[in-house]
Amino acid sequence: MERPLYINWLVNEEGVTFEDGVALKCYKLSYETDEAVFDDWALHIRKHYVEDDELTDDSVATGLSIEDYLREYIIPQRQETFGPTARSNDISEILFADLFEFVLNYEVPRCKQYNRSGKNESEHGTDIIAYKFHSKEKTPAKEDELIAIEVKARLSSKEICKTIQEAATDSKKDEHRVAHTLNYYRKKLRNMGKFDESNCVERFQKKTESPYKISYVGAAISSQPEIENKVIAGIKGNDLQLKVNQSIFYVHGADLMNLAHQIFGEVYKMIFGTNSNYMLKYQKAKAKLVEYDISQKDYPKFPLNSNELSYPVIYILSRYAESIIENDETGKAEFAPYMVKASQYFDASVGANDRTAYDTDFLLSGAAAYFLSNDFGSSKVLCAALFEKNKRYAHYGYISNNT
Numbered sequence: 462m463e464r465p466l467y468i469n470w471l472v473n474e475e476g477v478t479f480e481d482g483v484a485l486k487c488y489k490l491s492y493e494t495d496e497a498v499f500d501d502w503a504l505h506i507r508k509h510y511v512e513d514d515e516l517t518d519d520s521v522a523t524g525l526s527i528e529d530y531l532r533e534y535i536i537p538q539r540q541e542t543f544g545p546t547a548r549s550n551d552i553s554e555i556l557f558a559d560l561f562e563f564v565l566n567y568e569v570p571r572c573k574q575y576n577r578s579g580k581n582e583s584e585h586g587t588d589i590i591a592y593k594f595h596s597k598e599k600t601p602a603k604e605d606e607l608i609a610i611e612v613k614a615r616l617s618s619k620e621i622c623k624t625i626q627e628a629a630t631d632s633k634k635d636e637h638r639v640a641h642t643l644n645y646y647r648k649k650l651r652n653m654g655k656f657d658e659s660n661c662v663e664r665f666q667k668k669t670e671s672p673y674k675i676s677y678v679g680a681a682i683s684s685q686p687e688i689e690n691k692v693i694a695g696i697k698g699n700d701l702q703l704k705v706n707q708s709i710f711y712v713h714g715a716d717l718m719n720l721a722h723q724i725f726g727e728v729y730k731m732i733f734g735t736n737s738n739y740m741l742k743y744q745k746a747k748a749k750l751v752e753y754d755i756s757q758k759d760y761p762k763f764p765l766n767s768n769e770l771s772y773p774v775i776y777i778l779s780r781y782a783e784s785i786i787e788n789d790e791t792g793k794a795e796f797a798p799y800m801v802k803a804s805q806y807f808d809a810s811v812g813a814n815d816r817t818a819y820d821t822d823f824l825l826s827g828a829a830a831y832f833l834s835n836d837f838g839s840s841k842v843l844c845a846a847l848f849e850k851n852k853r854y855a856h857y858g859y860i861s862n863n864t
Contacts, residue, residue, distance in 0.1 A: 465505040466498045477691045483698020490714030503727035509574040513772035528729040543581040553614035557680045567591035572649045586642035588612045601671035609635040615683040616718035622696040628679030629701040676706040686715040743767040748812025774803040804830035
C-alpha cells in the first residue's frame with residue numbers, strides 16, 4: 462500500500478491521560494474538505510477490497526459497470542441494514558492499520574477486507590496484526606515485534622469511555638485469537654500472491670523456536686471533536702486493568718460517520734476522478750522530462766503513481782469498443798467522455814520510457830483510442846511509431862519480417 466494523503470491529518474496529541482494520570486496514545490483526525498485527498502482516501506480504501514486488474518475482470522465477467530459491480534458485491538451500502546456498521550468498522554480498521562504502518566513504521570498485512578464472504582460481514586479473529594523485524598534481512602531475532610490490535614468504533618457517537626473500555630476488554634481476548642489470525646493471514650496472503658508477506662507472517666507463528674516480543678493494543682475511535690484539558694474524563698486507566706504489554710490508542714474527530722459516508726461515496730470514481738486527472742498530468746510530465754533528457758534522479762517527487770492509471774484506461778478502451786460492437790448507445794455515451802484522456806495516457810506512457818516492455822501495447826492501444834475518438838492524425842502518428850518499432854525488432858530478429 463502507498464502512503465495515503467489523509468494520513469497527514471492525523472495529529473499526535475501528546476500528554477493526554479485518563480482521570481488518574483495513566484497515559485494513552487491519542488490522535489486527532491483534523492480533516493478539511495479537500496477533494497483530491499478524499500479521492501485518494503477512497504481509492505486507498507477500495508484497494509483493500511479489490512485491486513484494479515481484478516475489478517476490471519470482475520466487471521467484464523458479470524456484465525456490470527465498475528460502479529454497479531462495486532455497489533452490488535464489494536462496497537457496504539449506506540441504505541443496507543448492516544451497511545453503515547460495516548463502513549464504520551472497515552474505515553476504522555484501515556485507519557489504524559495506516560497509523561501503525563505509515564506513522565509508527567510497522568508492517569501491516571492488508572487482507573482482511575479482501576474477498577470476504579459478504580460485503581457487510583467482518584472476518585473473525587484479531588482485527589489488525591502489525592509487526593517489525595529487528596534486522597533489515599528479516600532474519601528471526603528475539604527483538605522482533607508483533608502487535609495484535611483490537612478496534613472498537615463509534616463513529617456516530619461522541620462516546621469515549623465505553624468505546625475505550627470495550628477496546629481494552631476485547632484486546633485481552635487477542636491472547637487466544639492471534640495464533641489463529643496469523644495462520645489465516647499466512648494462507649490468505651499466499652492465495653493473494655503476496656508470498657513475501659506470507660513468509661513474514663509465518664515467522665511469527667514460530668514463537669517457541671524463535672521468540673519475539675508481543676504486545677496488545679485496544680484501539681478506540683469516536684466522534685469526539687476535542688479532548689478538554691488533555692484528560693479523558695469519566696474513566697481511570699487503572700480501572701481498565703491493563704497488562705504490562707497492553708496499551709490504549711484513541712483517535713477522535715468531529716462527525717466521523719458523515720465523513721466515512723462521504724469517503725465511501727467517492728470509491729466509485731475509478732474512472733477519472735480528481736486523482737486520475739493528476740495521474741494523467743504526471744504521466745505527461747514524465748514524457749516531457751524524457752524529451753528534454755532530464756535524468757531520473759532529478760525528477761520531481763510525484764505524489765501519485767501515474768502507472769496505476771493503466772488499468773482504468775484499458776478498461777475504458779475495451780468497454781467503449783465493446784459498446785460499438787454491440788451497438789450499445791448507453792455504453793458508448795458512458796465511456797466516450799474518457800476516450801481522449803485514455804488516448805493521451807497511452808501516448809504519454811510511451812514517451813515516459815519507464816515501462817518499455819509495454820511500448821508496443823501502449824502504441825497499439827493509443828492508436829486505437831485516438832482512432833475511436835476521431836483523432837485520426839494522432840492515431841496515424843502512433844501507427845507509424847508502432848511500424849518503426851516493429852521494423853527494428855524484425856531487423857534484430859525479434860519478430861518475423863512478415864509481422
